[in-house]
Amino acid sequence: MKIIDGKNISNLIKEEIKVEVDQIISNGERPPHLAAVLVGEDGASLTYVASKVRSCQQVGFNSTLVKLPVDILEKELLKKIQELNNDDNIDGFIVQLPLPDHIDEEKILLAINPNKDVDGFHPTNFGKMALNMKTFIPATPFGIMELLKRYDIETKGKYTVVIGRSHIVGRPISILMNSKGNPGDSTVTVVHSRTKNIENYTKNADIIISALGIPGFVKNEMVKDGVVVIDVGITRVKDSNHPKGYVIRGDVDFDSVKQKASYITPVPGGVGPMTIAMLLKNTLLSRSLLKNY
Numbered sequence: 078m079k080i081i082d083g084k085n086i087s088n089l090i091k092e093e094i095k096v097e098v099d100q101i102i103s104n105g106e107r108p109p110h111l112a113a114v115l116v117g118e119d120g121a122s123l124t125y126v127a128s129k130v131r132s133c134q135q136v137g138f139n140s141t142l143v144k145l146p147v148d149i150l151e152k153e154l155l156k157k158i159q160e161l162n163n164d165d166n167i168d169g170f171i172v173q174l175p176l177p178d179h180i181d182e183e184k185i186l187l188a189i190n191p192n193k194d195v196d197g198f199h200p201t202n203f204g205k206m207a208l209n210m211k212t213f214i215p216a217t218p219f220g221i222m223e224l225l226k227r228y229d230i231e232t233k234g235k236y237t238v239v240i241g242r243s244h245i246v247g248r249p250i251s252i253l254m255n256s257k258g259n260p261g262d263s264t265v266t267v268v269h270s271r272t273k274n275i276e277n278y279t280k281n282a283d284i285i286i287s288a289l290g291i292p293g294f295v296k297n298e299m300v301k302d303g304v305v306v307i308d309v310g311i312t313r314v315k316d317s318n319h320p321k322g323y324v325i326r327g328d329v330d331f332d333s334v335k336q337k338a339s340y341i342t343p344v345p346g347g348v349g350p351m352t353i354a355m356l357l358k359n360t361l362l363s364r365s366l367l368k369n370y
């Protein structure tokens with residue numbers, strides 16, 4: 078069994094990005110600039126955004142954090158997005174999800190200029206991704222593909238089971254794994270909360286990608302020997318023994334499943350750090366290649 082070290086790979090990717098940023102700067106050009114919009118003060122969201130800003134600093138990007146009050150009107154948020162769309166000094170920006178209930182997420186994502194949509198959530202970019210066209214791939218699925226590539230894990234002709242059908246992870250990773258390419262060329266089944274007898278699928282899977290959000294859902298008896306397990310779950314579970322009052326748990330019962338797995342990602346330190354690294358990668362891409370506007 079090999080543990081897939083996402084923390085390590087994410088650091089390698091950041092070093093590679095830093096080299097390219099230094100190149101840009103030595104050419105007398107401006108470094109890439111990522112902006113993040115945070116609405117409200119949700120604890121997990123604050124952590125994620127802070128981590129994104131810190132990572133920008135590590136690789137030499139400019140970054141802007143736009144903090145807005147939780148009760149901001151939808152039209153005010155839309156105005157802010159137009160400002161960012163029109164700001165030539167910003168190569169890409171994200172709106173941290175989830176948004177408060179009074180704001181229509183779909184409307185917000187549609188307002189983002191697809192050429193600055195480094196999260197790859199705009200329908201135009203989702204469509205391009207599904208058609209194998211050059212675009213921003215959502216950071217978490219992009220990070221999973223990068224891990225499979227760097228660990229040289231065979232996906233061609235394999236049976237991949239994706240657990241979860243979210244727009245941000247499950248749906249896009251199912252498309253990418255099923256598309257032509259390496260990684261890719263996999264036969265994919267997507268199971269979800271309404272699927273009967275999920276274990277009937279997972280037991281036959283060569284590769285399991287779980288993005289469900291139920292701690293310890295995938296158990297030893299649900300997988301076959303030699304399975305590759307990618308755990309995208311990150312749920313905060315109360316734990317009074319811990320200084321923060323909680324621990325982060327994945328979808329996979331790691332200690333039991335690792336006995337059967339050929340490769341497995343830990344939580345934390347697996348897919349999570351890759352999400353940040355690939356967001357930076359998309360921002361670099363936006364600065365250099367994808368200037369089609």
Ligand code: BQF
Pocket residue numbers: 124125126128174175311344345346347348349350351352353
């Ligand atoms: C790690 C996210 C759900 C909803 C909105 C490193 C991150 C997480 C874990 C991180 C996530 C999850 C992010 C670890 C960003 C991934 O060491 O295991 C980094 O910062 N993530 C987000 O921005 O929004 C989310 C999950």
